[in-house]
Amino acid sequence: MTTEDTVLEKKKTTARQLKEPPKYKVIVLNDNHTPVEFVVVMLVNVFNHDQASALELTLKIHNEGSAVAGVYSHEIAEQKILDGTNMARANGFPLVLKAEQA
Numbered sequence: 001m002t003t004e005d006t007v008l009e010k011k012k013t014t015a016r017q018l019k020e021p022p023k024y025k026v027i028v029l030n031d032n033h034t035p036v037e038f039v040v041v042m043l044v045n046v047f048n049h050d051q052a053s054a055l056e057l058t059l060k061i062h063n064e065g066s067a068v069a070g071v072y073s074h075e076i077a078e079q080k081i082l083d084g085t086n087m088a089r090a091n092g093f094p095l096v097l098k099a100e101q102a
Helices: 036-047 051-064 074-090
Strands: 023-029 066-073 096-101
Touching: 023 036, 023 051, 023 074, 036 051, 036 066, 036 074, 051 066, 066 074, 074 096
Parallel strands: none
Antiparallel strands: 023 066, 023 096
């Protein structure tokens, strides 16, 4: 058998399109029991907002009923919701956070 008789087959390669994983908005909902001061502290500690942006966001939550605290991958969004909810419950507040696909 000679080299000429050998048939080499090329492997077909398929280009895979990698997609960015979806992002999720973490939304903080207004309630009539959680103090503004607590929401500001929670936004600073859990979402890493500075004092000024946390206060501005808290006022938006209060005036509009909700606001986006941040946009994250699914796992990080879920952890932020858990951390914020646990912080609120530990302080006796019914604050609600939820995730929504961005």
